[in-house]
Amino acid sequence: MNWLHTWSGVVLGSLLFAIFWMGTLSVFDKEIDRWMMPASRLALPAEFSYETMRPAYQAALAAKSPSVLLLVPNERNPVITALWRGTDGAFAQHMFDPTTGAELPDQGTLGGSRFIYPFHYSLNLKVLGLGYWIVGLCGMMMMVLCVSGVVIHRKIFADFFTFRPERKMRRATLDLHNVAGVLGLPFHVVISVSGLVILFSLYFPSSIWAVYRQDVRLFGREAYGSYVRPPARRPADLVSFDTIVAKAKSVWGQGEPNYLYVFHPGDAAAYVQANRSSEDVVSNISHMAYVDGATGELLSASKPEKPAAVTQRFIAGLHFIQFKHWTLRWLYFVLGLAGCVLIATGLLFWVESRRERHRKLGRSGARVVEAVTVASVTGVLIATLAFMVTNRALPLGASAFGVERGAIEVVGFHLVWLLTLLHAWSSGGRAWIGQCWTISALAVAAVLLNAVTTGDHLIRAIVHRQLWPVAGIDATLLIAAVVAACAALRLARSRRVAAVSLQEAGA
Amino acid sequence: MKIFARTALAIVGGYVGTSAIIAALAMIAVAMVGMERSEAATLGAMLGFVIYLGVMIWSFAEPALIRVTLWLGAVTALSLTLVLLLSRLPS
Amino acid sequence: MMIAMALLFAGWSLLAGSQPKQFGRIVRHGHLSKSTGIAMRWAGAVLLLASLAILVQSEGPSFGALVWACLLSISAMAVALILAWLPRITPAT
Numbered sequence: 084m085n086w087l088h089t090w091s092g093v094v095l096g097s098l099l100f101a102i103f104w105m106g107t108l109s110v111f112d113k114e115i116d117r118w119m120m121p122a123s124r125l126a127l128p129a130e131f132s133y134e135t136m137r138p139a140y141q142a143a144l145a146a147k148s149p150s151v152l153l154l155v156p157n158e159r160n161p162v163i164t165a166l167w168r169g170t171d172g173a174f175a176q177h178m179f180d181p182t183t184g185a186e187l188p189d190q191g192t193l194g195g196s197r198f199i200y201p202f203h204y205s206l207n208l209k210v211l212g213l214g215y216w217i218v219g220l221c222g223m224m225m226m227v228l229c230v231s232g233v234v235i236h237r238k239i240f241a242d243f244f245t246f247r248p249e250r251k252m253r254r255a256t257l258d259l260h261n262v263a264g265v266l267g268l269p270f271h272v273v274i275s276v277s278g279l280v281i282l283f284s285l286y287f288p289s290s291i292w293a294v295y296r297q298d299v300r301l302f303g304r305e306a307y308g309s310y311v312r313p314p315a316r317r318p319a320d321l322v323s324f325d326t327i328v329a330k331a332k333s334v335w336g337q338g339e340p341n342y343l344y345v346f347h348p349g350d351a352a353a354y355v356q357a358n359r360s361s362e363d364v365v366s367n368i369s370h371m372a373y374v375d376g377a378t379g380e381l382l383s384a385s386k387p388e389k390p391a392a393v394t395q396r397f398i399a400g401l402h403f404i405q406f407k408h409w410t411l412r413w414l415y416f417v418l419g420l421a422g423c424v425l426i427a428t429g430l431l432f433w434v435e436s437r438r439e440r441h442r443k444l445g446r447s448g449a450r451v452v453e454a455v456t457v458a459s460v461t462g463v464l465i466a467t468l469a470f471m472v473t474n475r476a477l478p479l480g481a482s483a484f485g486v487e488r489g490a491i492e493v494v495g496f497h498l499v500w501l502l503t504l505l506h507a508w509s510s511g512g513r514a515w516i517g518q519c520w521t522i523s524a525l526a527v528a529a530v531l532l533n534a535v536t537t538g539d540h541l542i543r544a545i546v547h548r549q550l551w552p553v554a555g556i557d558a559t560l561l562i563a564a565v566v567a568a569c570a571a572l573r574l575a576r577s578r579r580v581a582a583v584s585l586q587e588a589g590a
Numbered sequence: 591m592k593i594f595a596r597t598a599l600a601i602v603g604g605y606v607g608t609s610a611i612i613a614a615l616a617m618i619a620v621a622m623v624g625m626e627r628s629e630a631a632t633l634g635a636m637l638g639f640v641i642y643l644g645v646m647i648w649s650f651a652e653p654a655l656i657r658v659t660l661w662l663g664a665v666t667a668l669s670l671t672l673v674l675l676l677s678r679l680p681s
Numbered sequence: 682m683m684i685a686m687a688l689l690f691a692g693w694s695l696l697a698g699s700q701p702k703q704f705g706r707i708v709r710h711g712h713l714s715k716s717t718g719i720a721m722r723w724a725g726a727v728l729l730l731a732s733l734a735i736l737v738q739s740e741g742p743s744f745g746a747l748v749w750a751c752l753l754s755i756s757a758m759a760v761a762l763i764l765a766w767l768p769r770i771t772p773a774t
Contacts, residue, residue: 084650084651087650087651220601223639223642223643223646226643227643227646227647227650230643230647231647231650243696243697243700243757243761244693244697244700244703244757244760244761244764245702245703245761246761246762246764246765247765248765248766262758262761262762263758266754266757266758266761267754267758268754269750269753269754270750270751270754276639279639280636280639283632283635283636283638283639284635286635286638286639287608287609287612287634287635287638287639288635289609289610289612289613289634289638290612290613290615290616290630290631290632290633290634290635290638291616291631291635292613293612293613293614293616293617293631293634293673293677294616294617294620294627294630294631295627295631296677302627302628302631305626305627305628306628306631306632364743365743365744365747366743389626389628389629390629391629391630391632391633391636392628392629392632394636395632395636398636401747406744408744408748410682410748411744411747411748411751414748414751414752414755415751417755418751418754418755421754421755421758
């Protein structure tokens with residue numbers, strides 16, 4: 084078990100850290116969106132009329148898109164978001180003002196919800212859906228690591244609160260690994276399991292194939308009550324969105340929809356899928372109503388879910404945190420960071436216990452793993468901050484070498500990540516200190532750039548309610564800057580102490 | 591080499607075995623317990639994660655790799671036979 | 682919520698204090714008698730459960746239990762971190 088924990092940890096630790104880090108950030112993906120898309124820092128209207136979505140729908144109609152997904156504005160995402168297939172055949176996202184319905188200028192960024200969040204579950208690797216499978220395997224291995232970790236950690240209760248930072252680096256690292264692992268164990272297990280259970284039909288389709296045989300699509304219809312019909316190829320107008328929503332609400336009672344999905348816009352057989360928002364329950368319920376676009380009649384509605392489906396939606400809800408609960412959101416964020424600490428200290432312990440021995444034996448193992456560890460821990464933090472700094476430094480509509488603004492940010496992220504690896508390799512153990520200082524500097528730069536380019540500095544952001552997401556991000560960045568600076572100072576001091584004692588030993 | 595075989599067995603063998611087991615379980619639930627199809631499929635897939643975890647840990651922990659291989663092979667074969675038999679049943 | 686947090690923190694502190702190893706860290710050269718240890722352990726457990734009751738009452742069963750589970754981990758980590766730095770804050774006299 085010890086062997087299993089050590090080696091699967093070293094092999095997958097870097098990837099796991101990236102997944103956990105991006106997941107932790109995804110807790111606040113919408114807030115990161117507000118920070119990276121200044122035009123969307125809007126206040127919700129007191130009274131929202133669903134007809135405000137009409138211009139967004141008209142724009143999709145004009146682009147002859149076969150369908151259009153309209154996200155209803157809410158507290159965290161105060162804009163009408165519309166997704167449709169453009170005339171060039173590619174899906175594009177557009178934002179509309181929740182009060183006037185007018186289209187907002189393209190912000191030229193993927194932001195939190197289209198870069199950081201998909202990175203968390205697919206590494207943004209689209210080839211053959213490979214990213215999903217790698218993340219899925221990492222999720223399974225995280226559970227294997229949790230189980231084997233508990234088995235090898237014999238003195239689990241005696242060491243329950245034991246953290247001795249005054250001890251040697253190696254011992255203190257192991258203590259911190261144990262504290263973060265044991266005290267956060269329920270979270271680590273639940274978050275890994277629930278992440279996998281969300282995509283159960285992707286990861287374990289064999290039970291669906293077995294009972295549905297040829298017609299797998301029937302599963303969606305029976306399990307979720309999904310409804311499809313072909314277009315009539317006759318033009319017709321869509322009834323008022325308020326009528327559609329009122330009809331949908333007659334199915335599920337109180338509760339607003341979180342999205343309206345219009346199929347065959349402009350066609351006589353157009354229909355709208357409305358889904359009840361699950362912001363007041365833990366479970367990520369899928370309670371859908373299908374309304375006829377031309378007549379406003381109810382076509383179909385999902386039936387009450389059965390036990391297995393209810394369980395699956397609840398577990399998924401635990402992971403998705405789509406509910407409106409700010410305390411829980413922050414608690415998840417803190418626990419996510421604890422998960423990052425767990426993985427990082429695990430990797431660090433491996434390096435610390437082998438560094439001297441490998442150096443004496445002339446083996447490169449510890450050196451390679453240390454470089455990879457530095458790049459995957461502080462490196463991914465730096466890359467993320469570089470992503471945000473690039474976002475605020477580039478003007479709207481910028482492009483270079485035919486690459487659009489949003490893509491430049493993504494290229495910047497990967498380029499900086501690669502640079503941190505090169506830096507880690509070239510400067511060995513000192514790399515931690517340099518990269519901690521870089522984190523500190525970039526975090527401060529991000530806050531300053533946001534203040535300069537948008538005028539929404541921290542004080543202003545605290546005063547205005549609709550700027551609180553920005554205030555939260557800025558404050559978190561500043562705290563991160565301080566923590567990184569403290570870490571750099573502490574590391575530099577312990578290096579000096581080590582160097583002095585080494586000299587004394589030599590003399 | 592031994593480590594490679596063990597890892598492959600745990601990850602690939604475990605996945606194939608688990609898939610076969612849950613397919614059989616879902617079919618049994620539908621044919622014999624009378625569970626609804628969508629429920630059986632969802633429950634089977636969710637159980638899959640637990641079974642897969644168990645198989646993975648077992649194949650890493652068991653000293654005699656051959657024992658895991660034989661057991662896993664036997665259970666997989668049995669499950670696939672069940673799937674074949676049950677799919678012949680008129681539904 | 683705040684009351685629940687305080688209860689959790691106090692509960693974990695008592696549980697940590699009931700371990701002879703940690704007791705020696707908190708109270709310098711102090712000796713923990715067996716009966717005090719057991720009493721502290723029980724009191725700690727009661728406080729942890731009481732916080733669950735409060736949270737379920739104020740947040741509803743599902744949200745209450747979820748908040749409790751999260752806070753349980755976080756407050757235990759906070760106790761562990763504070764214990765780690767405590768000897769430096771209260772130097773030996």
